[in-house]
Amino acid sequence: MSQPFRIGIAGLGTVGAGVVKILQKNAESIEKRAGRPIEIVAVSARNKSRDRGVDLSSYDWVDHTPDLAAYEGIDAIVEVIGGSEGTAADLVRASLKNARHVVTANKALLAHDGYELAQLADEKGACLMYEAAVAGGVPIIKALREGLAANEIKSIYGILNGTCNYILTTMRQTGRDFNDVLKEAQAAGYAEADPAFDIDGIDAAHKLCILAAIAFGVKPDFDSLTIEGIRHINSTDIAYATEFGYRIKLLGVARRENGKILQVMEPCLVPIESPMGIIDDVYNAVYVEGDFVETPLFTGKGAGQGPTASSVVADLIDLARGHRLPAFGIPAKELKDAVWADPGETVNSYYLRLMVIDRAGVIADVSAILRDQNISIEGLVQRGRAPGQPVPVIITTHETRHADMAAACDLIEKLDCCVEKPRLMVIEEL
Numbered sequence: 001m002s003q004p005f006r007i008g009i010a011g012l013g014t015v016g017a018g019v020v021k022i023l024q025k026n027a028e029s030i031e032k033r034a035g036r037p038i039e040i041v042a043v044s045a046r047n048k049s050r051d052r053g054v055d056l057s058s059y060d061w062v063d064h065t066p067d068l069a070a071y072e073g074i075d076a077i078v079e080v081i082g083g084s085e086g087t088a089a090d091l092v093r094a095s096l097k098n099a100r101h102v103v104t105a106n107k108a109l110l111a112h113d114g115y116e117l118a119q120l121a122d123e124k125g126a127c128l129m130y131e132a133a134v135a136g137g138v139p140i141i142k143a144l145r146e147g148l149a150a151n152e153i154k155s156i157y158g159i160l161n162g163t164c165n166y167i168l169t170t171m172r173q174t175g176r177d178f179n180d181v182l183k184e185a186q187a188a189g190y191a192e193a194d195p196a197f198d199i200d201g202i203d204a205a206h207k208l209c210i211l212a213a214i215a216f217g218v219k220p221d222f223d224s225l226t227i228e229g230i231r232h233i234n235s236t237d238i239a240y241a242t243e244f245g246y247r248i249k250l251l252g253v254a255r256r257e258n259g260k261i262l263q264v265m266e267p268c269l270v271p272i273e274s275p276m277g278i279i280d281d282v283y284n285a286v287y288v289e290g291d292f293v294e295t296p297l298f299t300g301k302g303a304g305q306g307p308t309a310s311s312v313v314a315d316l317i318d319l320a321r322g323h324r325l326p327a328f329g330i331p332a333k334e335l336k337d338a339v340w341a342d343p344g345e346t347v348n349s350y351y352l353r354l355m356v357i358d359r360a361g362v363i364a365d366v367s368a369i370l371r372d373q374n375i376s377i378e379g380l381v382q383r384g385r386a387p388g389q390p391v392p393v394i395i396t397t398h399e400t401r402h403a404d405m406a407a408a409c410d411l412i413e414k415l416d417c418c419v420e421k422p423r424l425m426v427i428e429e430l
């Protein structure tokens with residue numbers, strides 16, 4: 001029998017326990033696919049006595065997690081602790097320095113320090129694998145790095161956070177409130193430890209930043225991303241979006257624009273029957289435009305134990321059979337500093353929701369501001385009558401520069417009749 005591929009696992013939460021389960025249950029087929037057995041040698045987590053629903057008795061328990069980096073006789077470390085700093089980051093760095101392969105689900109670490117880690121891995125002849133970091137069980141890293149490697153990628157559109165997609169879907173289907181549905185998602189184990197990472201778009205932005213690096217051959221640059229989450233979306237937005245033929249999705253967009261690259265994570269309206277409009281619940285999706293492949297769509301569960309652990313094990317199988325790739329598909333020294341496009345200069349159609357007092361002259365004032373910013377109205381709806389009270393006014397526009405839209409919103413907000421911050425969302429006609 002060939003030498004087993006020997007691993008240490010750091011972190012035995014939802015994903016770590018899932019990796020153990022898969023390696024135990026599917027050991028036979030995994031061995032055939034990997035060409036040798038994958039053997040867990042050592043595990044480490046904060047709490048030794050917790051019942052995780054898996055038998056850990058035949059593995060060494062390492063009390064001090066960083067010790068795994070130099071643990072005798074290990075080929076690869078699985079890091080499923082998470083976080084861009086602290087134990088997880090230290091372990092990944094120390095393991096690569098020891099020329100150990102690393103398999104991680106840590107999108108925050110890759111988004112912030114991916115370039116430095118890719119350089120370290122190349123220098124040491126180790127591999128940094130992270131299929132589980134983006135879109136859970138959807139093999140989008142393999143697809144972009146390998147399956148689509150023949151193409152120049154023009155754009156990527158992604159629904160990359162299962163919690164947000166679940167919240168938006170459930171709000172639409174049930175009419176329930178944002179906070180109520182968030183609690184349910186957290187209870188189901190989809191959400192990040194800090195819910196702000198999900199609902200403020202940070203988790204999805206980490207993932208988009210990684211995809212953009214692979215797709216465009218650039219250094220991951222999280223700080224250049226424009227990010228907006230879904231906290232402010234309410235049932236009025238969801239109902240009007242549906243009436244206009246759209247769904248609201250937290251959408252990541254990375255695309256080439258006039259020689260630059262645009263990277264934005266924000267809630268958008270997409271047509272109901274479009275590739276992104278049909279993705280509901282905890283499902284993620286990535287829609288790619290390549291110059292020869294055209295427009296493949298990848299979709300599946302983006303969170304949860306089974307899907308995420310499935311991707312970790314897929315990376316282990318690749319490593320066990322000797323498959324080696326640079327972290328972002330090309331040697332780290334070839335990754336370029338991207339020239340990022342200014343989101344203010346992008347041109348889109350917009351959805352605008354205002355809460356304004358129902359009285360004579362309000363629409364005239366609003367439309368004068370839009371006219372002065374050279375914004376052409378496509379549609380305008382105000383229903384109901386509440387003299388002297390706030391009512392929603394929904395406006396959709398023809399194609400407009402973002403900076404003009406933002407300037408108009410600032411001016412509308414200053415009108416006496418406007419009782420809430422105007423809410424603006426891009427309409428992406430995918």
Ligand code: HSE
Pocket residue numbers: 133136160161162163164190191192198203302303304
């Ligand atoms: N919290 C993430 C999500 C899953 O809801 O999609 C892990 O990335």
